[in-house]
Amino acid sequence: MVEHEADTDRVFHALADATRRDIVRRTLIAEQSVTQLAAAYAMSFAAVSKHIAVLAEARLITKRAEGRVRLVRADPSALARAQELLRSYENLWRGRIDRLDAVLAEDAGGPASTPTARANDN
Numbered sequence: 001m002v003e004h005e006a007d008t009d010r011v012f013h014a015l016a017d018a019t020r021r022d023i024v025r026r027t028l029i030a031e032q033s034v035t036q037l038a039a040a041y042a043m044s045f046a047a048v049s050k051h052i053a054v055l056a057e058a059r060l061i062t063k064r065a066e067g068r069v070r071l072v073r074a075d076p077s078a079l080a081r082a083q084e085l086l087r088s089y090e091n092l093w094r095g096r097i098d099r100l101d102a103v104l105a106e107d108a109g110g111p112a113s114t115p116t117a118r119a120n121d122n
Contacts, residue, residue: 007059011082019120027074029060034063054114064079095105 014020023037038048052072055061060078063073 008082008085010058011060011078014054014060015082017051017054019048020055020060023048023051023055023072024079025074025075027061028079029078031071031073034072038073 015024019041022040024039026032026037031088032108033053034049035045037052038045041048052061056063058078061072061074064073
């Protein structure tokens with residue numbers, strides 16, 4: 001369980017940065033070289049490489065060598081795992097909201113608030 005939590009932390013840490021999210025987006029569309037990715041940002045090649053390393057550590061992307069070129073591709077299954085975790089949180093909160101709605105509806109439509117109950121109280 002602890003290892004799973006560490007993996008989850010790495011994924012959300014990696015996705016917390018806008019540049020890294022954009023790298024994932026670009027590499028979901030098409031595999032790109034590190035050089036191509038670096039050219040897309042107003043930062044150094046080294047800075048982009050660090051972003052790529054964070055994404056690779058989180059297993060959101062894969063890197064492969066083709067000669068001297070390093071190619072980067074996003075891993076949709078890693079994004080699906082993150083999406084599933086978010087969906088579980090959403091389901092938890094939706095369940096809580098549904099229970100709260102039921103309690104509020106019960107209070108609003110309970111016997112004390114119906115016209116017949118109020119007439120019988122007089």
